[in-house]
Amino acid sequence: MAGDTRIALEKVSYSYGKGALKKQILFDVDAQIEAGQIVILTGPSGSGKTTLLTLIGALRSAQVGSVKVLGEELLNAKERALIKARRKMGYIFQSHNLLDSLTIHQNVRMALQLAGIRGSEARDRIGEVLDRVDLRDHEHKYPRELSGGQKQRAGIARALVTRPQIILADEPTASLDKHTGRYVVELIEDLAREDGSAVILVTHDNRILDVADRILHLEDGHMRPLSEVVSEGTSRMLNLLEKHDPDSANYLASFSFALARIAYSDGLVRDSERAEMRRILHEVARLEPAEVEFIMELSMMLKRTESGLDNRLDNPALDEERAEHFMESLFAIARADGKVTSEELVEIEAIASEFGLAKHISSKKPN
Numbered sequence: 001m002a003g004d005t006r007i008a009l010e011k012v013s014y015s016y017g018k019g020a021l022k023k024q025i026l027f028d029v030d031a032q033i034e035a036g037q038i039v040i041l042t043g044p045s046g047s048g049k050t051t052l053l054t055l056i057g058a059l060r061s062a063q064v065g066s067v068k069v070l071g072e073e074l075l076n077a078k079e080r081a082l083i084k085a086r087r088k089m090g091y092i093f094q095s096h097n098l099l100d101s102l103t104i105h106q107n108v109r110m111a112l113q114l115a116g117i118r119g120s121e122a123r124d125r126i127g128e129v130l131d132r133v134d135l136r137d138h139e140h141k142y143p144r145e146l147s148g149g150q151k152q153r154a155g156i157a158r159a160l161v162t163r164p165q166i167i168l169a170d171e172p173t174a175s176l177d178k179h180t181g182r183y184v185v186e187l188i189e190d191l192a193r194e195d196g197s198a199v200i201l202v203t204h205d206n207r208i209l210d211v212a213d214r215i216l217h218l219e220d221g222h223m224r225p226l227s228e229v230v231s232e233g234t235s236r237m238l239n240l241l242e243k244h245d246p247d248s249a250n251y252l253a254s255f256s257f258a259l260a261r262i263a264y265s266d267g268l269v270r271d272s273e274r275a276e277m278r279r280i281l282h283e284v285a286r287l288e289p290a291e292v293e294f295i296m297e298l299s300m301m302l303k304r305t306e307s308g309l310d311n312r313l314d315n316p317a318l319d320e321e322r323a324e325h326f327m328e329s330l331f332a333i334a335r336a337d338g339k340v341t342s343e344e345l346v347e348i349e350a351i352a353s354e355f356g357l358a359k360h361i362s363s364k365k366p367n
């Protein structure tokens, strides 16, 4: 296998059942994931995400195509080879999967025992990982004594204590509130980046897409290019806006995309920038929170995939009041994380010139 490819899927198909009851779930799925990459797998419920993850995770054996994990072919692999492969991966499930009869410390230790790591090395690693997930004070408690978020963190500690080269997480935030979900995903991200692990994270949660290096989208068992999905979403967004307020649809779409460009200009969207964007969109558009969320995420996706809004709409001409507000909002997003960076300023200038608003910049530029 070339380079440091951890997972290579080629034309993977999978069916459940036999004979007349046979139902094909996955169709010719291709994907390649390198060391150090965090890949988010999205797609509607029932699209085959969990099935794909269990094939990669050696929890079942693929029937057609090629599934190479850490260089080993898992197609038609025997149980023994599957078990060996499984030991090299860390799994994080939707619900924590801890053993109720063991303490948190014991749960984590069991993962190390299975990997053949004992003694002082095991003790050090358990201490370290429990510190990382902030559960050191709770290590002698049983799962039932912990909150949902704490249990999920314990599950992460157990999955990651062996420093697996591959981490598979199936909707790890599904049972958590927004805030805890975000925290848990960032924790997985940090730990994975430290160890250079390859991560596949299945999620429905749009708010965490930005931790991904790459997004894979599964629909009815087919991998779909993200640009297609985004473009479809864009049409939906424009329709929605038009229904809401035909006059300002064009403006809102451009406006929201411009805000996303600033938020992304220094490569990373911070929570503070997201919050500011949500506030501005909410105030301008008088949309429902869910609509604001949708438009915001879609604009972010447009920016991420560099699909842009070209060919979809022309930049609207802005009257004085809107022009002022537009420029102020761009700076508000840029300032949301504390200071306006040079990247942000470059992007603001680019947008201003595209909208013919250059003269509105100078008064707002920070010194």
Ligand SMILES: Nc1ncnc2c1ncn2[C@@H]1O[C@H](COP(=O)(O)OP(=O)(O)O)[C@@H](O)[C@H]1O
Pocket: 016, 017, 025, 043, 044, 045, 046, 047, 048, 049, 050, 051, 052
């Ligand atoms: N063990 C199984 N036996 C038969 N059908 C299954 C089994 N597991 C999942 N399916 C079916 O396969 C399809 C994809 O399921 P799944 O991979 O769980 O999707 P997702 O994780 O994207 O929601 C669904 O139609 C589901 O009903």
Ligand SMILES: [Mg+2]
Pocket: 049, 050, 051, 170
């Ligand atoms: Mg699933």
